[in-house]
Amino acid sequence: MPGSSLTAPKRLWTRAQVMAKGCPVPAVPGVYGWHFTAAPSSELSANQLLYVGISPRRMPQRPSSQHLRKRIRYHYRGNAYGSTLRLTLGCLLGLELRRVGSGARLTFTQQGEAALTEWMHEHAQVCWIEHPEPWMVESVLLAELDLPLNLDQNRHNAFHARLTALRAQARQRARELPIAR
Known part of the structure; x- marks a missing residue:
């Protein structure tokens, strides 16, 4: 089963390793899994798989230029607008x-994203498996594993309602505040 390669990987990679020259993440399609040395919420456990993602997304109408390396590096250095993982972690934190x-x-904002990047540098570790159709594997993983930080296809998870509400509250508060400059 592909899940065991993500739940009990032979190796986890840190932000420093992924962002370094000679990045070990291949530029191919696949599934990636996130583990955290500190849980982003007291309701979750550390040192276990909490989230899976895929790259590329299934895009039948057009080819995608996305792959594991681009997507994992974006999660480590991007922002909440382009990364549902970063949005979730920031809300939980x-x-x-x-x-x-x-x-x-x-x-x-710049300060919050920097704080999140630092938190991920300290606590986030990633592993991956290569697969030509990662969306096929993602569906199986979401059905079989406890992945509390995933929302899509994961309504059955006990943490889903809590996380959905937390993210909705954060969005609502953001809409009530003036635009940050």
Whole structure:
């Protein structure tokens, strides 16, 4: 089963290793799994698989230029607007979500994103498996594993309602605040 390669990987990779020259993450399609040395919420456990993602997303209408390396590196250095993992972690860690730019994008602003990047540097570790159709594996993993940080296809998870509400509250607060400059 592909899940065992993610739940009990032979190796986990840190932000420093993934962001270094000679990045070990292959530029191919696949599934990645996130483990955390400290849980982002007291309701979750550390040192276990909490989230899986895929790259590329299934895009039958057009080819995708995404692959594991781009997506994992983006999660480590991007922002909440482009990473549902970062959005979830920031909300769980109590960072303030804000509207930025024209007001349509929501991020944790420069300071919040920097704090989240630092937290991920200290606590987030990733592993991956290569697969030509990662969306096929993702569905199986979400059905069979306890992945509390995943929302899509994961309503059956006990943490789903709590996380959905927390993210909705953060979005609502962001819409009530002025656009961050």
